[in-house]
Structure formats: C-alpha cells, structure tokens
Amino acid sequence: MDQPTWNDGLTNEQADAASRTGTHARLLAGPGTGKTHTLARRVVYLVTEENVAPSEILVLTFTRMAARELRLKISDHLAPYSDEMPHISTLHSFALRQLRRNATLIDSLPQPFRIADDWEEAQIIQEEMKSLTNRDLASVKLGFAKLSADWETLHADVEGWLENMPDPEFVGAWDGHRRVYGYTLRAELVYQLKKAMEQIPEFALELGFRHVLIDEYQDLNPCDLAVAGQVAAKGATLLACGDDDQSIYGFRFADPSGIRDFIEEFPGSIDLQLTECQRCGSAILAAALWVARQDTNRVDKELKAIEGRPPGEVHLLSFTNGVSEAQGIAQICKQLIDREIPPDQILVLIRSDRNGVFSRPLQQALNAQGIAVNTDTERRSVLDENPGRQLLSMLQIIANPYDHLAWRTRLHVADGIGATTARVVYDFAVQEGIRFGQAIHRLSEFEHTVPAATRGVLLALVQNTRATAEKYIQPEKQEAADPQHTPGELLEKITAIAMDEIAEADDRARVLAKIEEVISATGVATIQDLLLAVAVGREGLEPDLEENRVNILTMHKAKGLSSEVVVIMAAEDEILPHRETASAINDDRRLLHVSMTRARSKLFITYSGRRTGQQTHTGRNSGNPVRHLTRFLTNSSLTPKNGAGFSVE
Numbered sequence: 001m002d003q004p005t006w007n008d009g010l011t012n013e014q015a016d017a018a019s020r021t022g023t024h025a026r027l028l029a030g031p032g033t034g035k036t037h038t039l040a041r042r043v044v045y046l047v048t049e050e051n052v053a054p055s056e057i058l059v060l061t062f063t064r065m066a067a068r069e070l071r072l073k074i075s076d077h078l079a080p081y082s083d084e085m086p087h088i089s090t091l092h093s094f095a096l097r098q099l100r101r102n103a104t105l106i107d108s109l110p111q112p113f114r115i116a117d118d119w120e121e122a123q124i125i126q127e128e129m130k131s132l133t134n135r136d137l138a139s140v141k142l143g144f145a146k147l148s149a150d151w152e153t154l155h156a157d158v159e160g161w162l163e164n165m166p167d168p169e170f171v172g173a174w175d176g177h178r179r180v181y182g183y184t185l186r187a188e189l190v191y192q193l194k195k196a197m198e199q200i201p202e203f204a205l206e207l208g209f210r211h212v213l214i215d216e217y218q219d220l221n222p223c224d225l226a227v228a229g230q231v232a233a234k235g236a237t238l239l240a241c242g243d244d245d246q247s248i249y250g251f252r253f254a255d256p257s258g259i260r261d262f263i264e265e266f267p268g269s270i271d272l273q274l275t276e277c278q279r280c281g282s283a284i285l286a287a288a289l290w291v292a293r294q295d296t297n298r299v300d301k302e303l304k305a306i307e308g309r310p311p312g313e314v315h316l317l318s319f320t321n322g323v324s325e326a327q328g329i330a331q332i333c334k335q336l337i338d339r340e341i342p343p344d345q346i347l348v349l350i351r352s353d354r355n356g357v358f359s360r361p362l363q364q365a366l367n368a369q370g371i372a373v374n375t376d377t378e379r380r381s382v383l384d385e386n387p388g389r390q391l392l393s394m395l396q397i398i399a400n401p402y403d404h405l406a407w408r409t410r411l412h413v414a415d416g417i418g419a420t421t422a423r424v425v426y427d428f429a430v431q432e433g434i435r436f437g438q439a440i441h442r443l444s445e446f447e448h449t450v451p452a453a454t455r456g457v458l459l460a461l462v463q464n465t466r467a468t469a470e471k472y473i474q475p476e477k478q479e480a481a482d483p484q485h486t487p488g489e490l491l492e493k494i495t496a497i498a499m500d501e502i503a504e505a506d507d508r509a510r511v512l513a514k515i516e517e518v519i520s521a522t523g524v525a526t527i528q529d530l531l532l533a534v535a536v537g538r539e540g541l542e543p544d545l546e547e548n549r550v551n552i553l554t555m556h557k558a559k560g561l562s563s564e565v566v567v568i569m570a571a572e573d574e575i576l577p578h579r580e581t582a583s584a585i586n587d588d589r590r591l592l593h594v595s596m597t598r599a600r601s602k603l604f605i606t607y608s609g610r611r612t613g614q615q616t617h618t619g620r621n622s623g624n625p626v627r628h629l630t631r632f633l634t635n636s637s638l639t640p641k642n643g644a645g646f647s648v649e
Contacts, residue, residue, distance in 0.1 A: 006077070035215070040073035057087070098205055116183040180429045219247060243259075246594050278306050279562050284596065284599050287636065287638060312599065312602065317604060319606060325570075332646065342548070347563035382511055391494075392406075392534065400528075487525075571633065574619030575620075577589070609628075
C-alpha cells in the first residue's frame, strides 16, 4: 500500500495553507473550514517535504481536547515517515515545561515547581486565606482575580506594581501561605515564562523550536501574545491560526486584536484563509454571519457553505415562560429522536446555568419524554471528589514524598480530621520556618508538641500514607520512583495504586476512566507528568459528553464541537449580553456566533417572554420576570414562531 501523502484529501485552499513556508503567517479559518485538519497536515508537510525534524516543531493549543485531536491526526499521518512526534501541548503546559527545564536559573518561584490545580486552589488555598486574612470567600476570590488579571494583562509589568498593589495585606498573606506549601498558581505560569525569557539571558527553550503553530490565536491574552512574540524573537517561524469572530474568552482577557493585528505585528507575514465551511448548511451559516458581522472591528473575510450541501434549518422559537420553553424543547428532541436522529447528536447550549437553574427543568422535561440526558454545565470533575483526591494525593507523594499540598489534601479527605488540625500543622510550620509536609512528620513524632489525640491522628495518617507510597517507590531496589512508561503501563501502575486508595469499585472505575482520558489526551509517560497535566488542564472549558444522551452544555464549552442539531436556550437580551459593557457585548455576540455554527443541519434558538421562580433571578435584570429576544437577533431575517406546539417537519 502506498504511503499517504501530506495533501491527501485536502482542498486546494487547505493544501495551500498547509504548505506555505518561509515567513510568519496568519491563517484565518472560520467555523467548520478544517483548521485542525490543515494544522495537522502542515506538520506532516514540514517533516516529509521540508525535512524538518519533528522535535523542532511546537504546536500550542488552548485546551487538552484540542491537543489530543491534533496529536491523533498528526500521528496517524506521520507514522509511516517518523517515529518522532512534535511537541503538542496547551500553552500552560508548555510554560510549565520550559520553567521546569530552566529551574536552576529561576529564584522567583518556590522550588521544586508545584502547580496548585483548581481543586487545591478552591478547597485549600482560598479556604485557608479566608482564615489568614479574616475575610469572606468573595473577598478572597476577588484578591486572586486581581492578581490573575494583572498577570494576564501585563499590568504586573508596570514599575512598582507589587509595592503599589491596592491590597498589600492580601499579597503578604498569600506570599507566606505559598512559602509554607511551596506552590505556584496556574494563573501565573505564562507570565513567569515571559519574565524568565526576557530577564534571564541563559534561559533556553527546549531544543530551539524552528516552527511554532499556535491554534486559536484569537483566544490569547496580552501575556500569551507577549510569549508568542518572544518565541518568534528567538528565531521560530509562527503560524497563527484562528478566527477573530470566535474570540469568546474575554473573562481571561483574550483579545481578538492579537489575530486582527498579526500582519502589522510581524511585518512581512503572509495572510492565508480557509473560506469553505464544510459543517453548516448555508441557512445556518447566513444566520450566524448576520450576528458576527454586527462587529464593525472584525476582519472582513469570506465564509461560504460547500456546494451541494443542504441549506439546513434555522428556527427562532418564542415561549411564554421557562416551563413551556423546557417542555417545548423536550418535545422537539422527542420528535427528532423518533426521526432517527441519535440523542447524542442533539446539543443544548445555555449561556450560564448557575445552580442548574435552566438545565434542571429541561432535564425533567426530557426525562418525562423518556429521553436520557447528560448535563455538563456546572458538574465538577470526578477527580475533584474525595476518591479522586485520595488517589491524586497519593500519586503526588509517590512522586515527591514531601509534596506539601498533597499532605494537606490527605488531611482534608481523611475521616475525622478537620480544618482545626490542619491549622495546628500550618501554624507549627510557620513557627518553625518549615513547610507543611515537614511539619506533619515532626508533629507525628514528638509527643510534647501537640495533644496526644492530635498526634495520634497525624501519626496514623503518616504511617498509612508512607506504607502505601513505599510499595511503589521501592528504594531498596534502586529503581526510579517515577520511571518512563508506555500509556498502558502507566495506567496499569496507577490502577494498582488505586486498588489501595479507593475502596469502592464504582468510585475507582470512574476515577480511573478519567485518568485514562487524561493520559490519552496528553501522551504523558510518568506519574509526575500526569499530575502536571491535571494541574494545568482547564477542566471548566473541557466538555464532558456522553453517548446516547442529549448533552446540555454551557456555550463556552461547545467551542470546537459540532452536532447534527443544536438548541440554543434562553437567547434573551437580559442574558446575551450578560453585561452592558462594550467588551461584554462583543464577547457575547461572538459567543452566540460560535454556538450557532456548531449545528450541521438543524438550529433551534429559543427564548421566553417571562421567567418565573429561580429563573427570575438570572440575567442583568435579576428579579424582573420580563424578558426579550437578544439584541443580536432582533433585526435579523429570522421570524419568531410560537414554540408551543411547534412540530419538526
């Protein structure tokens, strides 16, 4: 059988974009135009036609899911030519990897590098900062949000930033807290990489990448963009891929001007476009483009449905209240399923769903129709439940016996040990000038330091944890505590550890399934790399879909997905836009455009004239039941239809 070539199955414009070399380039790729496919084939082209070593190619994505998709596409096509793979990761994973490689040059962060993940930040760091600063949780979250905003917008680069912080008490308490636990926040990773690249002459990127492909360039914030510029300054050729119409992460200061201004920022760059949407029918695409084109600052670009594709259907449905809306959507889903559309090809999207205020009544209505539902709007990861945390903390301790956040987690999930005991350990660590894990060990060993009952609890915890960890470290055989594994070997080892750590078989199976998903998505080979992948992953933006069920997601989680049928629920002006600021209006306009272009053949957009019960307290006019169609559609050619009794043709 002949080996596949780099351009097999590509359209002419995809092949042109994949094979352009010689300078920086911007690839504007609208929804459904095959951007990921083109990116993957560009890597194959560079290796097979330009003789670039895979190790000299870096591909950066926004989510783990996107990295996994690219890794699979590239490996499938590149395998006949090379056993090597380019480095493919999220930007945060890349930042962490480079910081770790240059750790001996960096003295501004606790060593060894330990990234606090989302659960640790919420359940340990924020909760303990409440007590340390005598503040409520909202105030603590605001303090961290301000720090994160300053890193992401580069306000932290302003001279005297730390000295002039409006809340030095908070910063001081946090600095002391991170010293006890030895952690770095995920939010500061990219900023710390930027600083190191600028300030440390000896700082070296891994293998000196020659080609850097950055996916979803429109979702980079000013700090991310600065890192991209630094990478280019070190000699790499950039390919910036994305679409300013799909910039939807304004909450992390993503700025579409990055991709809009790329040609000016990198003089001599070439401009490439993918214009053929292979996903949406022309009717769906026309409605979505109506929304996008309301932004006068967008890059004007061509986007058209491929010839011969059915136009698809777009229906704008009005309901009297939220109850009738949920029942109407459920009836539509039942009719579609009866017409042999699989339930998992129906995607329901909601702008926000705090406390399940929209998804819960919809799920009840769907269940009443005999339809199975998966709701992933606020659900936390299985790794953030106690069994998952039990296993992760043990893995951390196997990788590093003095992982201080891991020891704190062991206290958190252990039966009968509360925050009071943890505070005793913390205060002792501060008093002695040591870290948390060291403090637990000392307090478990010396009778006079704490009451006998406290010492007994800590001693049992330390002994049980050590006994399990030492089974897998095996220092007497002089084996590495964390050797390289194949994915199968790594999962097998973690499964054995899970047998010791998680008693319930169902809990163990759910946790291991998630671990297997992370291993598959990231290609990690060691326990430490797995833990780092968990820490820097953006679980809140990664959809958790289920087969044979109607999936309900937030609109932000739908990025990168497609479905035969999409229902956009609660498309009301009081919710879209969620605020009246210019940036929020632009963000939510693009968010609606992205959500509409997830649909391949049928798009339903619903709204209610009134919200009752808990739904009354949603949106900008919380407490007022009256609602209106979103401004982004009021002047469109779509004519609202009465959703009650609507029948799918």
